[in-house]
Amino acid sequence: MDAAAAVAGNPSLAKLRTAQPKFVRRTYRALGL
DSSP states (O other), rough: OOHHHHHTHHHHHHHHHHHHHHHHHHHHHHTTT
């Protein structure tokens, strides 16, 4: 799954990604997204 698509479907994740891009990027890698 594309991370951008996952964020597009989840507004709270989109906010998280904006506030903490490095943290979220690491989270996506850990989840295998």
